[in-house]
Amino acid sequence: MAGGFLRAIAERFRGRPVDWDELEAMLLQADLGVKVTTELVEGLRAETGFSATAGEVEREARKRLLAMLPPPLPPLLPMPGTMRVILVVGVNGTGKTTSIAKLAALLKREGRSVMMAAGDTFRAAAIEQLVAWGGRTGTTVIRGAYQGDPAAVCHDALEAAAREKTEFLLVDTAGRLHTKHNLMQELAKIKRVLGKKDPSSPHEILIVLDATTGSNALEQARQFKEACGLTGAILTKLDGSGRGGTAVALQQELGVAVRFVGTGEKETDFARFDPKKFADEMF
Ligand SMILES: Nc1nc2c(ncn2[C@@H]2O[C@H](COP(=O)(O)OP(=O)(O)O)[C@@H](O)[C@H]2O)c(=O)[nH]1
Ligand SMILES: [Mg+2]
Incomplete structure (x- = not known):
């Protein structure tokens, strides 16, 4: 990871007093x-005083x-007697399908049984992409027809996962329908279907956000939180950016971890x- 904006800030103010407006912009x-x-x-000004040095500001910030x-994530454990359903939402291209496949692989490495549902029926390529990942990671993918009803795919996936006593079901979704209203309606329907037998399902609703999109990512989280609720986020593309x-x-403005x-x-x-590792690498 590249990162280190605090280091860049410290570098900028080395040998001169910190300019607070400039710091704010950075x-x-x-x-x-x-x-x-x-x-x-405001906190830094109060703590370090008006003639703060670059090093002091970096350390304190x-x-x-x-x-x-946010605090670290407690492990996602299987739920006795039922599967844990994780619904993954977010706009197109943020990395939903890839992240679902990676999460399936991570859970499988930890010895869990996992199924994936190809709930993005809006694009044919999205179904193929998930099926290909399923092949690579040895994970069953439940799919429906291209342009079919994603809620029907979710229904089938629930049945299949229950039959196989699968511990985790990961549900992919479309990121773009013709209008935002359509997308939100579709997500509401998916949630209803997933919760038919077990009202606490989906147990997680994770939004996937592309870290390189900054304030747009925050706005996306705000809209999805309002429309379908969120239990957390997956932040992608931290490499390079x-x-x-x-x-x-996300944590401070929306309470989304x-x-x-x-x-x-x-x-x-x-x-x-991992907050500590994240702060070391990114800040
Ligand atoms: N560099 C990088 N690329 C990623 C990451 N996650 C996803 N991608 C890429 O982003 C593109 C869109 O991903 P995809 O999973 O299809 O997004 P979706 O439309 O939200 O399902 C693909 O080319 C992925 O390989 C990541 O963490 N880092
Ligand atoms: Mg996708």
């Missing part, structure tokens, strides 16, 4: 969002940002969110 640039940036700058990140500020903004991170296109470029 923090916004790092995708921390207005709320976090304002809080942070690092400490404060770490405290603003080094832009992890979104994780802080990052649960997993994607750091590349390979199956293993995926991990549970």
Whole structure:
């Protein structure tokens, strides 16, 4: 991971007093969002005084940002007597299908049984993509017809997972329908179907966000949270971008915790969110 915007900030102010307006602009640039940036700058000013040195500001900001990140994710355990259903949502191209496949692989490495449902029937390629990942990771994929009803795919997947006593069912969804209203209606229907037998299902609704899109990612999370509720986020494309500020903004502005991170296109470029490691690498 590239990262290190705090280091870049410290570098910028080395040998001269910290310019607070300039600092504020740089923090916004790092995708921390207005709320976090304002809080942070005010806190730093109060803590380090007006003649703060670059090093002091970096140290103090690092400490404060770490405290603003979500806590680490407790392991997702199988649920006795039923499967744990994880619904994955988000706009097109953020990395939903890839992340589902990576999550399936991670759970399988931990000895869990997993099935995936190809709920993005909007694009033929999306179904093929999930089936291909299923082949590579040895995971059963339940699929329907291209342009078919994703809720029907979810219904079939629930039945199949129940029959096989699968511990986890991961549900892919479309990121774009003709209108936002259509997309949200479709997600509502998928949720209804998933909750028919077990009202607590889906047990997780994770939004996939592309870390390189900054304030757009925050806005997407806001809209999906309003429309279908969220239990967490998967932050992708942290490789190359080094832009992890979104994780802080998500937690502080929306109360949405990052649960997993994607750091590349390979199956293993995926991990549970670890705040300490994240702060070390990104800030
Ligand atoms: N560099 C990088 N690319 C990723 C990551 N996650 C997904 N991608 C790529 O982003 C593109 C879109 O991913 P896809 O899973 O199809 O997105 P979806 O439309 O949300 O399902 C693909 O080319 C993926 O390989 C990541 O963490 N890092
Ligand atoms: Mg997809």
